[in-house]
Amino acid sequence: MARRRPNTDELLKRLDYRFERKELLQEALTHVSAPNAGGQSYQRLEFLGDRVLGLAIAEMLYQAFPRAPEGELSRRLAELVRRESCAEIAEAWDVGPHVRLGAGEALSGERKNQTILADVAEAIIGAVFLDGGWEPARALVERSFKDLLHAPRRPLRDPKSALQEWAQGQGLPAPTYTVVEQTGPDHAPKFRIMVKVKGKEGAFGMGASKRVAEQAAARSLLLQERVWTEEEHGVA
Template sequence: MARRRPNLDELLNKLDYRFERPELLDEALTHVSAPQAAGQSYQRLEFLGDRVLGLAIAALLYRKFPDAPEGELSRRLAELVRRESCAEIAISWDVGPYLKLGAGEAHSGERRNQTILADVCEAIIGAVFLDSGYEAARALVERSFQPLLEAPRRPLRDPKSALQEWAQGQGLPPPTYSVAEQTGPDHAPKFRVMVKVKGAEGEFGSGTSKRIAEQAAARSLLMREGVWTEEEHGTA
């Protein structure tokens, strides 16, 4: 029994956009495995949409955070354009039922595949760009990504980077890390690391690798100095 295609108006309503050239949206929803693809899958639109998305998000961040340094803007940009974020936007548009897939992909649950959803998100942005230009694509990006901008899904900085930036801001040398203790067998070691910043008492952190222990130590020092708070960064 053939799968009944859902009403495309529902998707257009979620996009809050109407295509002058509907074939562009059709292409943006077509996976390379689809019989009707014939070389016209979403891949080229994804390539274009990826660049449009990056520019639109960069411009939005530049306006939204006028006092943020370049490093913070770069981290926010990376968070918003990563695959997981784009897939989340595609899910909010509910594009899954509209995807044109090969029979094998359709039966194996590829309508929920995060990589495909992220690609289609970018392809739709590229399709809007070709259909109406940058301003229409920018408006779609800003409408859709605003919730992620206001509530990032993960910390924008890891503890070691945050501690180094804090030390530099205080005019201090970079933090130093040293292994205070290593226990456990070679195949499952545990590390206890100390981090020191000039003029401040050292802090310890533990983990199953040096990197994890260093991050834990940096986090403890940031918390102690009041640079980070439990409300903002949760528990270790």
């Protein structure tokens, strides 16, 4: 018995976009293995959508983090456009049931394949761009990625590296770390460490190892100097 294809109305509601050229959406949902794909798979739209996504995310980051240096913006961009992030967006749109696949691919569970989902997400963005232009495509990216913008799934960089980079950017010597206190038994010590950057007030961090305490101290100094914010970098 042939599998009944789901109605795309629910998908369109989740996208919050109506296509003038509905064939573009169908192309964005068509895997190269699909019967009668006829060369109209999502691959070309994915190529376009990848570029549209990158520009839209770059603009969002530029506006959202006005004090972030180029290096941090680049790391945030890479995190947001990576395959896993795009697949997460595709899952939120629930595109899996709508993807046209060959029989073998469908039976082997390729509707949940992270690479395919990520490709389809980018293809849909490309399709919206072709159908409606830059503004609808940018708006779709903003609606879909705004939560990930401030909550990256992986650390962008550790506090010690960030502090070192910041100090260098200020023309200052490298930060210095000093153990000011060690408490607890030998098998479960606790360290209190102070980090200093020339001309700045020292900051402290606690941890079960020197490494953890140094990271905590570096984070405290970054927050103290307002290089980082609690909203952007969460809890250590």
